[in-house]
Amino acid sequence: MATFVLIPGMCHGGWCFDELAEGLRDHGHRAHPLTLTGLSERSHLLTGGVNLETHIQDVTGVLAAADIQDAVLVGHSYGGMVITGVADRMPDRVTALAYVDAMVPGNGDSCWNLVSERERQWYADVVETGYAARPLPFFDARATPHPLASLLQPLRLTGDPARIGRRVYVYAAGWDGESPFTPVYERLRADPSWTTHALAGGHNLMRDAPKDLLKILLDAAEPR
Structure with missing residues (x-):
């Protein structure tokens, strides 16, 4: 039995993993779909100070409080x-x-510098407070504005990401x-330390290819 911790992409809440989480539990695993600070049912917590580090702490807090020692972290899009x-x-x-069709950042990377100019134009369409970017045109109707600082803040890493072997x-x-993820996929596909898959679906693979995605995640959790 593994413990999956599911992190949504930009503007989404833990609800985007409902079907996937159910499938993981049906196979005997634990699944924790999380909503990050300032989004969805936690949108009332949105301030200008909600950034990438806030969201990292959202998850590390759950790992500590729930005493999770064997996490399979799943990140969709921004969740990477x-x-x-x-x-x-x-x-x-x-x-x-x-x-899952996600950012794979290195030290010093931000969402802003990893995406194309098209996505930057979307990010710059902020709500009246200036704290958040509006949902992108193709997002679910339940999507809420996303904390802008989390898209701009560079990620600071202290170790080698490859120390997570799987x-x-x-x-x-x-x-x-x-x-915008094609260059990421092409780079990782040539790296033997990664396992890569391509699915015939749009960006929201949880909706477009749920059975195939579930199979891939179940395999990722198998002991090696």
Whole structure:
């Protein structure tokens, strides 16, 4: 039995993992879909000070409070920034990292510098307070504005991300138009330390390819 900790992408809450979490539990695993500070049912906590480090602490706090020692961290899109930071802060509690059409940052990277100019234009469309970027055009109707500081803050790493030996990347091959994650997938596909998959779905693979994604995550949790 593994413990999956599921981190949403930009503007989404833990609800985006409802079906996936149910599937993981049906196979006997624990699943913790999280909503990050300032988003969805936690949108009332949005301030200008909510940043990437806040979101990393959201997750490390759950690992500590729930005494999770065997986490499979799953990050969708922006969630890749978060799970990379969590694994750096608590490597002894993480057994695997699964990036679902997600950012794979290095030290000093931010969402802002990893995406294309098209995404930067979207990020710059902020709400009236200036604290958050509006949901992107193709997002779920339940999406809420995303804390802008979390997209701008560089990630600070203190160790080598490769110390987490099991790392999986799942690429969405069915974007409507150019995917900002294609260069990430091409780079990792050539790296023998990564396991990569390409699924025929759009960016929201939890919705577009749920059975295939579930199978990949179950395999990632198998003891090696």
